[in-house]
Amino acid sequence: MIETRDVNERMNTALDMDSLLIDWIDVEGRISRISDREARELAIDPRTVIGMPLESVYSGVSASLIRAVARGERTADRSFPVWMNSGPYGEMAMVASAFADGPNGLAILKQPLTPPTLGIGAELVERVEILSQMIGAATDACWCIEFLEPVDTSLAEEEIVEQIFRNRSRWRACNEAMSRLYRVPDDQDFNTQPVSRYFPATEINRRMVRDLVRSNYRLDRAQAVDRRHDNSEMLVENDFRAAVKDGLLIRLWGTTRDIGIHRKREQQLYDRAETMLDILSATPDPILVISDDGLLQAANPAAETAWGRPVDQMLGRPLQHFVETRNVLEKLLQAALEEEEAGDSECDLVIISASDSRDSWRFRAARIEGEMRRYVLTARKKPRRKSRLTAQEALS
Template sequence: MKIHVPDTAHFDALMVDWIDGQGRVCAVNALEARELAIKIADGESLPLERIYSSTSAQVLRGIARGDQPVRSGLPVWVNSPQYSEVPMIATVAADAARGIVVIKQPLPASVLGIGPELAERVEILSQMIGAATEACWCIEFLEPVDTSLAEDEIVERIFANQSRWRACNEAMARLYRVPDGTDFNMQPVSRYFPATEINRQMVRDLVRSNYRLDRAVAVDRRHDGTEMLVENDFRAAIKDGFLVRLWGTTRDIGAHREREQQLTDRADTMQDILSAAPDPILVVSEDGLLLAANPAAESVWGRTAEQVLGRPIQHFIETRQALDKLRQAVLSGEEGDGECELAVIAADGSRDVWRFRAARIEGEIRRYVLTARRKARRRARSLTEAAS
């Protein structure tokens, strides 16, 4: 049945778009362009999913291709710039020049059989996602993935099957440095989530974890093509054995991992330096427990690190109130040499006086670094020197 529609110029208060025979939006009226923040240049077109939900898009695509008859009173869901879906009632008619024309007006949720409370919850969730500071995303598979296939085939199809971004928020666009005025949701999924080996392994882990995975590391690409190390939390929607949707959150962990590597490199360097130092070096906690000792300390005093770590330093020092003396040395070190003399008891029971230089390490837990040098013993004067 062919539905006659008057000149659309009279529908200034209604949203109108035209869909060509390929099932793409080729034109919109001024109201729809303004309300949905879209613009179509002459000769260009947009996928239906830019304006409609996936279900509504499938129905309209079937009508545009002639697979289904034109209809009036068709309920559709329209994607708003605020990442929510607005229920509308549409009249679809044939247009000789541009395929079909779709004329819409907002429709109360109750008319579509959705209770006011449910509609309000959907609106609240949409607003929360849109305003979230963490990057939220959703990948919708226009070609659902059969989860009964072999693992490798599932992984391959997750990357190969036709899919699109849906309801990705502003934080997601900022994270991937999408230029102002460019809709992230209209970009190809593969542009930011390429089928690299590390990403394939992440998806393989997702499949093995029954499509629920947290803190999964991937290497994505920003809008300009530069790589970005990210961490994802994944959830999935599976209907009738087919994966139809993945969603979750993404965090840029590149700076964090770089900082971790820098700290690890610095720790390795310091360990090499301490291992090569000829003088004994100790690290002591605020309450006097030995936290670390370099190889020179083990060699000179005859005790391995396993034998002394975690024990009070006073157990190995004969001088009374050794910790107080070290603390005093730290305080005097701010104005003087910061040293004190302590008698150390070696593993064989021998005792020698050592000069300790103490320095404080500030942080959440205060610690002291001690560097020891054996105090030079006075040599007895020769008889000749005594007689002179």
């Protein structure tokens, strides 16, 4: 029988071989050592991962399995599949075996799995390619934040928010539209950039994350102020989804839209509307807006003053209710049509004021372009005709 000491010495000798993909995990489930070959295969600096959580090397599900084995919470099969993080956003399928290596902790020995070895590899690769192509070709900015240090969702709200911004994280599988949105130079990969560079822990962003936590990590049309690559601010709108496993937030993903341009346009339209309201309010002649079926939709203060009716009592009612002249809508629509064709058309209407007096007003009508056909009316009071007696008296 071979002594246990000899077995351990032989195993340790094998584990030190540079040709093996191997890392060592401590009882807390953190990386304590990594072989040179594994560092080369995964394109990482072995010194930077010491003491780091398993998610810095393994995908989320694989990390959870290995952590449970290291803590003695479950027993690993003789061999089991794992996914390793390779490069900035790639993954590599491997078959792993776990060995207890005394004071060195748990040794995870791995061998890459090629598509032929997997059997279903060709179909799996095709599906991954299809999804990658769909996301890559999307015009919307698609992103994913993976937490190398998962966030404990059992904590108080403010601590969860703090961990989302503080815990180590990285971008994964962000598409070209994301790079364009944040103006990342063509020679740089968005996925290798720090998350905090574009998603800083500002107060408005913290409020958005609070809303995300309160909505159970599913939130749409959430506004934030991000930073572009050149450090300029950008008002964006996000749709959030999340992966939470065993009470730990592993990743967030979603889409982002620049709404700064639309907000600026809205402000310009608002300013123009305010200016127009000021002009209309100062205009001494009544101005009305009616719908295609004759309902009063807007009126300026001059209309209220001229006819003695509060505007809010006129809105939504047919204009015919305040006009003694018959077929008022047909007359106005005809006037609007002639205005478009000849450029000069008017019609006279008798308006009934709140005091029940009648006065003749001359109206001009013009159609407003838009999805809903509307008409703007301007009115000017016609002077009363002098009686014949009065005229004769004036001549005498």
